[in-house]
Amino acid sequence: MVPPPVGAEEKGKKDPEGPVIVRVLLPLPLGDGYDYLLSSPLSAPKGSFVRVPLGRKTDVIGIVWGEGEGGIPLHKMRPVAEVLDVAPLPADSRRFVDWVAGYTLAHRGAVLKMVFGGAFRPLKAKDRIEEAPLPCGCAPPPPVLTAEQQAAASALVRMVDGGFSGVTLLDGVTGSGKTEVYGAAIARALERGKQVLLLLPEIAMTVALAARLEKLLGVAPVLWHSALTERQRRLNWHAIANGAARFILGARSALFLPFKNLGLIVADEEHEGSYKQEEGVIYHGRDMAVVRGHLGGVPVILASATPSLETLYNVDKGKYGHVVLKKRFGEAVLPDIRLVDLRAEKMPAQSFISDPLMESLEQTLGSGQQAMLFLNRRGYAPLTLCRACGYRLACPSCTSWMIEHKRTGRLHCHQCGHNIAPPEVCPVCGAADRFAACGPGVERIAEEVAARLPAARVAIMASDTVADMAAARSLIERVESHEVDLLIGTQMMAKGYHFPLLTTVGVIDADLGLAGGDPRAAERTFQLLQQVAGRSGRADARGRVYVQTANPDHPVMRALAHGARDAFMKAEMRERQDHRLPPFGRLASITLVGADREHVAAAARALAAAAPQGKGLRVLGPAPAPFALLRGKLRYRLMVQAGREGQLSGVIGSWLARVRVPRAVRVQVDIDPYSFL
DNA sequence: AGCACGCCGACT
DNA sequence: GTCGGCGTGCTC
Secondary structure (H helix, E strand, O other): OOOOHHHHHHHHHHHOOOOOOEEEEEEOOOOEEEEEEEOOOOOOOOOOOEEEOOOEEEEEEEEHHHHHHOOOOHHHEEEEEOOOOOOOOOOHHHHHHHHHHHHHOOOHHHHHEEEEEEEHHHOHHOOOOOOOOOOOOOOOOOOOOOHHHHHHHHHHHHHHHHHOOOOOEEEOOOOOOOHEEEEEEEHHHHOOEEEEEEEOOOOHHHHHHHHHHHHHOOOOOOEEEEOOOHHHHHHHHHHHHHHOOOEEEOOOHHHHHOOOOEEEEEEEOOOHHHEEOOOOOEHHHHHHHHHHHHHHOEEEEEEOOOOOOOHHHHHOOOEEEEEOOOOOOOOOOOEEEEEEEEOOOOOOOOOOOOHHHHHHHHHHHOOOEEEEEEEEOOOOEEEEEEEEOOOEEEEOOOOEEEEOOOOOEEEEEEOOEEEEEEOOOOOOOEEEEEEEEEOHHHHHHHHHHHHHHHOEEEEOOOOOOOOOOHHHHHHHHHHHHHOOEEEEHHHHHHOOOOOOEEEEEEEEEOHHHOOOOOOOHHHHHHHHHHHHHHHOOOOOOOEEEEEEEOOOOOOOHHHHHHHHHHHHHHHHHHHHHHHOOOOOOOOEEEEEEEEEEHHHHHHHHHHHOOOOOOOOOOOEEEEEEEEEEOOEEEEEEEEEOOOOOHHHHHHHHHHHHOOOOOOOEEEEEEEEEOOOO
């Protein structure tokens, strides 16, 4: 710390109550905050919320992060205007902000912004809620658990009791009742007066699970996700900060909330790629949950039926505990998974449902049960081309095709949302009526079902048909109450839903996710298909799954058909080890984004020229990124490959600091990229 | 992130 | 002659 100017120092010596200089972190991407003067009678320990002037604004809220750092003339320093009547941000929350900023290379202030939850304002007096003890004695009776569930629940409860701040994988097959098992650990943490955070990868699932958990635990969870209104957001934020909220169910951003006495974190569906935040501060919700737990001395439960390879690796290494549920709950057994070899099926053109699958659908619906068809493609057809000249309708501002949607009657870009009316004639050759829809999307499958199973009541579940949580809820209810016979959907349908009457699942194109050079493709495809398969046969009737594939010998398909998850994961792990890919090595991607190709390319070259040398470090690229054009911006990509040891973030941070990149080119760093797109 | 300053094109 | 584009720099 640079000593304050002489005058101030003298004053400070004479008058211990005199002004002190504090470092205030602001929820803005300004780096590490600014120094402000704090004069008596104000006092503000670390973590205090303060109102400070900034530029022409007088009402910026920041947090006292430490002592002033000096290095700025006293006359530029402005005074703290007010110390807010809000509990200071606890030390573990502050350490978490520091850690995440250091790791992700985001501005510390940008991370603090997440702590503020987007809309921090002090509460009005009438909205103040005092900390309320849990209503005792009115908890619902604990659920009836199987012996296997009981053993698993006891192990997790012991972890909570022991105050063991480690990570445990709750590894239970689909339909094994993981919720009831981790529910026991949540109940115990609540009994002990602790706050519990339950994370889900997507907000669409929170509402359905909230109702189930309230029934199970007798406590309605406080929700935290991006769809809250500003008032709900403010009330929930303060309830979490003052401890009134005990049980919080949220999306990944909930990790940054100012918990008063957090005692347990559960990350459900821990393998889900949607835990990865891909914009702004780029982080993986599951990994940061582990960090948050570690920094707060809080146990963490990761739950999944198809754990990620990284998590299984940590189990193998003995770093994570492992609690296993091998059996489905009650009478249910795991579904029978059959591969349908698309090379051997003689399917007519424009037909995508094979005979074995169609027969099974007829039989299933005929006997009053439900079925589900899975295809991870929205819209009617993924590609529209001109049969006269071969031109493919593409988005003008993205590297992507325009995708026909019957629902809107338009062609949509799935990257930027740009949409157009179907053109009358080919924009290249002028031919009329020569456009051909190539391949199926969920709408086209619905069309085929309507033609071949006209009596079936069909619903489509995709992000465009289920725009908000109310729509998702109402669709789920329609399926639950058997107003729908056949559900056709994309991956949003794969997650956690429990439809007792659903016995048959068809996977239209199991090979879809395997194309391209993504090293995680096989793992992801396996997890997704296993989850989809797991929607079937969750009550007493055994489920049947038809997996249509042109690669029945692919390790993913063989593993699915034989229920050989562990062997498949072991083989994947060897592959990763051979290529020094995560978790055996580390990756970071650096993407340069800008409107001017020359500027972006020049910045990428400059960065590559200054690349760090060193032990086990490799910098690949620059090359045009997979979506080289996105929303009209050009994208170049560098990949950094490193060994397991070493400070990857630090190395990249100092590298970027050495290179001057014009402001018109944005630099996006993704430490531990999940998707290579 | 916002906001101001500053230097080059088409308008009352 | 001005209104306004967004490139650059600053905010304790």
